[in-house]
Amino acid sequence: MKTFRQALHGKQFAISAELSLGRASTHQDIARQASIFRGRVDGVQIADNPLAWVHMSAVSASALVLREGLDPVPILTCRDRNRIALLSDLLGLRAMGVSSLLLMRGRRVPARHALHAST
Secondary structure, three states, X not given: OOOHHXXXXXXXXXXXXXXXXXXXXXXXXXXXXXXXXXXXXXXXXXXXXXXXXXXXXXXXXXXXXXXXXXXXXXXXXXXXXOHHHHHHHHHHHHHHXXXXXXXXXXXXXXXXXXXXXXX
């Protein structure tokens, strides 16, 4: 399997697609999307609860994407985790063989969600 990282260092464009996850996503949903992506993309981006909408963790989804023979590119944000939690996720991703990653600060939680968020 060619990795997204290898594609970035190649002479052609590196192509990625974003995995669409919902609150009730299952491994079958990921396998279905993977079958569409297979042979067409170099990496599969997995967002980390975008706009504070909860779904399967990017780390767990990365494991399922790897199982489908594709290269995951988890997008981790610092908004919802402290340094220890972030480092734990990074160590887990490394242990799984994930070679690409996008780290972001993360956007503020929208006001409509702030009422339900806890610290």
